[in-house]
Amino acid sequence: MVCQNVQRIEERILQACQRSGRSREEIILLGASKYADAEKIRQAYQCGVKVFGESRAQDFLKKLELLKDLPIDWHFIGRLQTNKVKYIIDKVSLIHSVDRPNLAEEINKRAEKIQKVQDVLIEVNVGGEETKGGVSPEELKNLFEYCLNLKNIRVLGLMAIPPYEEDPEKVRPYFIKLRKLKEMLEKDYGIKLPHLSMGMSNDFEVAVEEGATILRIGSALFS
Numbered sequence: 532m533v534c535q536n537v538q539r540i541e542e543r544i545l546q547a548c549q550r551s552g553r554s555r556e557e558i559i560l561l562g563a564s565k566y567a568d569a570e571k572i573r574q575a576y577q578c579g580v581k582v583f584g585e586s587r588a589q590d591f592l593k594k595l596e597l598l599k600d601l602p603i604d605w606h607f608i609g610r611l612q613t614n615k616v617k618y619i620i621d622k623v624s625l626i627h628s629v630d631r632p633n634l635a636e637e638i639n640k641r642a643e644k645i646q647k648v649q650d651v652l653i654e655v656n657v658g659g660e661e662t663k664g665g666v667s668p669e670e671l672k673n674l675f676e677y678c679l680n681l682k683n684i685r686v687l688g689l690m691a692i693p694p695y696e697e698d699p700e701k702v703r704p705y706f707i708k709l710r711k712l713k714e715m716l717e718k719d720y721g722i723k724l725p726h727l728s729m730g731m732s733n734d735f736e737v738a739v740e741e742g743a744t745i746l747r748i749g750s751a752l753f754s
């Protein structure tokens with residue numbers, strides 16, 4: 532079942548790549564595994580998904596223990612409390628959800644302790660939704676500059692969870708907005724930001740068309 536899902540998702544990614552003149556190799560399919568148990572994650576891994584993103588530190592640690600025989604590339608994609616950073620810092624290659632200075636500072640401090648430079652993305656609240664995490668577009672530059680000054684953090688790009696829309700076309704403007712914000716940072720600071728983490732089960736094809744490099748797919752993969 533999971534393998535069939537992977538296959539279908541892969542076909543749709545490929546078609547979106549062809550439509551938009553992109554290459555499949557530019558895009559990482561991340562299994563958003565918060566609702567999947569370790570067995571489901573194992574199946575998805577065996578079907579070719581090599582990167583997974585967890586949303587809660589405690590669940591992540593439990594699943595990691597059950598899956599430690601697999602060389603999974605783990606990311607953290609959920610809201611992150613500063614007091615949980617120490618549990619995950621040595622276990623994830625990318626944190627997608629940096630959205631405030633004190634979180635960046637804590638990640639920097641914990642990374643320094645283990646002599647690591649932690650790759651992160653800054654999460655932007657592109658829909659201005661109060662219930663969601665993410666820095667506001669207006670505050671993005673401040674947070675980005677703050678991160679630039681932290682030696683054990685490296686910002687690789689931006690992430691967003693746009694408002695849910697039945698019609699994926701309605702999400703397109705938010706994807707465009709995130710891409711433009713990334714381009715603005717690249718231009719203003721003269722650096723390259725390789726990643727745009729955007730696109731979920733309901734809208735990943737549109738995200739591919741708008742430049743996503745990491746698709747975070749949960750329900751379409753695991754259901």
Ligand SMILES: *Cc1c(COP(=O)(O)O)cnc(C)c1O
Nearest residue numbers: 563586608731732747748749750
């Ligand atoms: C759950 C989750 C996803 C996946 O959502 P689906 O709609 O199930 O694909 C993606 N990103 C984040 C941050 C999530 O928490």
